[in-house]
Amino acid sequence: MDVSCLTLNRLSVYLRCLRSLRERGVERTSSQELARNFGLNAAQIRKDLACFGEFGIRGVGYDVAQLEARLRSLLGLDRRHSLVVVGMGNLGRAVARHLAHSRSAFDVVGGFDSDPEIIGLEVGPLTVRSTGELPGVIAEQGVEVGVIAVPAEAAQEAYDDLVAAGIRAVLNFSPVRLRRHPEVRTRTVDLRIYLEELVFFLAAARDDEEAESGLHSAASR
Amino acid sequence: MDVSCLTLNRLSVYLRCLRSLRERGVERTSSQELARNFGLNAAQIRKDLACFGEFGIRGVGYDVAQLEARLRSLLGLDRRHSLVVVGMGNLGRAVARHLAHSRSAFDVVGGFDSDPEIIGLEVGPLTVRSTGELPGVIAEQGVEVGVIAVPAEAAQEAYDDLVAAGIRAVLNFSPVRLRRHPEVRTRTVDLRIYLEELVFFLAAARDDEEAESGLHSAASR
DNA sequence: CCATGTGAACAAATTCACAGCA
């Protein structure tokens, strides 16, 4: 069976929920309990899990620690993954530092920039290197994932460089639609889009209030 | 009509595409041209726009500058929006700096933290203040949006504080499922989820290769 | 003519509702 990104992202959420339950000493749970505690849908939890097998006991529920371990393994988080960050401005540095001192499954093995002002900077345990060194590092260390945190103008080039160097997956924080290489798993996350979404719905809510209060509102459609 | 988040997020994408075309001197375009240039679907562009009115001329296409302006206005980006950041660690600082010196529609009017080590720090044009000052700033300046960039343990409290202070919308970067207040527009973006998604599909791709090369693979389902 | 705007067809995702098993 083919598993969708939506299902997969929810598995990550379930993993966090299970971890939180385990830390609170809960040993057994059910789809209903998870749904109630974390604002999820019980049927959806079961459907999502069903993509990967059977994890529970009918009439009983799920073993928290066991299900957590199974999900972690499914998502590949019981193995370590090396990662480079291209573009060590504000966002790149934040990502590098964050991953370095939260112990996640990801090892940041390099941070790269083309700005001479930034090359040489110490960021946590890392020294920022020149973009020219990128291919060597990726090839030698077999780096799997590249994070793009360069300005919009430089994003396509950074992406092409990563691909040429043999990267397997790319997480792109720049706001450009990349011309993609289909053999490389690519995901774009444009943070401003989320802010834009929020303020749109604020405006929509404001229109509703005006309408309810009986005012004429030319803005509502 | 009710507009979905997916449609709305695509409008943000279209806006970036139009801006890019305009900067390249293109004055007129069509849904097909947009689709071809940016890897989109022409019918979907038209459907998305149709939620808000008619923007094109049949047989001709769209005026780039005009459509850009209309979308910007629709999304509320022709007005300014004030924003506070709660949690001025790596990520919070990066967001604050980023919004401060990309000229977007968002004004960062405050950065807050509870750590005495961080309070008082200069971040761009901002001085980090104590979380205690949060309610005053939100009320006095009528702040619309709060960004949560605190560690997981502190996220629910930061959220409740923002809501109590009268915030209208929240962008949550912490990996917790918040107990939400329904009157506040809330959006969670967990960056690690995207990394987890990428490595899952890498593992899946690796399984496929093994299968193709005729090796026995117990991992594939 | 030609690209928009749109109803209708299709596909995907979610939710329901219950059979089946501990």
Added chain:
DNA sequence: TGCTGTGAATTTGTTCACATGG
């Protein structure tokens, strides 16, 4: 009995295909 796992029903989102009109 009670919760899982799952087909079937429903809702939501996408794509097609064409009538419409500048």
